[in-house]
Amino acid sequence: MTFSPELEARFAKLLASYPPGRQRSAVVPMLLYGQDEVGAVTQELVEEVARRCGVTPLQVDEVIGYYSMLHRKPLGKYHVQVCTNIACQARGGEELMDHAARTLKLGNKEVSTDGLISLEEVECMGACSWAPAIQINYDFHHFVTPERFDQLIAALRDGTYRKAS
């Protein structure tokens, strides 16, 4: 399995960063970085990570279910994550999640039929003081009102979405 030169460089750096004989440490980072490029933690990716880290595919398999950001099936091109934990809840996070589900016509962890957008209700993402917050892939968006949410979704759909400053 081959990856982009950037990812190959990242993997090489990762594997060199752990003490000798401790390359298993790279399993979780390689799965996450690999997933970002491949689109999901595929069986092929599992085997490749296992081979490079010198562990069995089973040892890689067993961590996947544990980490909530690792997915065996592809997410949408844009993964919209709405936090509803207590700080966001206090500022309308649950209503925002309802709004998202209604307007996107998606349930929690569902992907749109065109594969463009997936929706997930997530736990605290570390934006409590600027709630309610969402993440689109890795981009944070703070103080998100339903109107702002609709604008962001419209931008995702017409291709004008830009990372928030």
Place this chain on the structure above:
Amino acid sequence: MRYNDPSPLEVRVISQRFDLPNSASIDTYLANDGYVAIKKVLGLTPEQIIDELKASSLRGRGGAGFPTGMKWSFVPRNTGKPTYIICNSDESEPGTCKDRLLMENDPHQLIEGMMIAGWTIKSNKGYIFIRGEYRYLIDIVDRAIAEAYERGYLGKNILGSGWDFDLYTHTGAGAYECGEESALLESLEGKRGVPRLKPPFPAVVGAFQSPTILNNCETFSSVPVIFRNGGAWYAELGTPKNGGTRLVCVSGHVEKPGVYELPMGFPIMRIINEVCGGVRNGKKLKAIIPGGSSSPCLRADECDIPYDFDSLAKAKTMAGSGGIVVLDEDTDIVAVALRTIKFYAHESCGWCIPCREGTTWLKKILTRFHEGGGIPSDIDLIGELASNMLGRTFCALGDAAAMPTGGFIAKFRDEFEEYLKKHSAQAPEAPELVSIA
């Protein structure tokens, strides 16, 4: 950048560079007292360093508030094993969003803090464990690390001391439990993030079975200024046994939520009313969750206390990770209790039964209660279940779930009873018995 306006009441010590242009760059850092402390520290013995830290009364900013100098002193010397410096930047305690700012705005301060720890125990390797959701911070911190290598602050023979120190970032992939230090170490070793049996503590058997200094991101970030200005100076900023300042993350129903750097012991009511402009929309205060979602709540009438570890402990709660969630008079406590336990049930790693089953059952009962299917005995049952989890779980996550749940029941029992009156299930009328001949 900061995402909220600063307050004039702040004491900017570890956030002093946050508003400078290119604050994350090494040039900005060097032009503003950066890497001054490490130069001083390279002339000190481990005992001198630890004594200075003890004099500063710096306590762990991740949640437990353990004295940092003491923690460093537990690392055994000359075991022949390599040693490691690990930064816990797996910030995931609901209500907490400060480590994000420290890494985004001043990554070199964190690097310098870890270097000081490294020199203290002559460690040659460190890892910054950053939660997976903070991908952009991994890029920022990686860039800062690369700059530090270029300028000779990391790598071989640092500043001519003959000491080598390498630093790396390591990403998590979504698991609250990995903020627990021994679970973090499991995750760092490429496994499921389940906690280890303690003792031995990480100071003795930590990363890769070796002695390890493991601290929170804010704790390490507070170290350089202590050695620049002195432990006594730092201690003086706070209250006895609670040295310095901390980044207080205020969220919820206030006019100006935000992260503010305040001296330890700053009165909670002043944080709400003066720093944050009061409760939003002129509403009355109902309660606060004072130190992240694991801390038992305080009713409005209990909030008139200083914000430091000991004052909060005296009030039978904790300052924890520094996240204050403010709840106004309209807040539905049952809904908050439910959302809190949903989180812990989701994040329980499943390793030990009291936590795995306890959080799940608390979630089930509270869900039913919230949906309107509650019965009067539920209130005691929830309290009892929570108290039976306390101290009986493998790691602190079980306590973290039980404490706030028990707290909501103890402090807002009347609201649960009121909720029951309004939403309780009516027992269906008994149907006439049909006799089958």
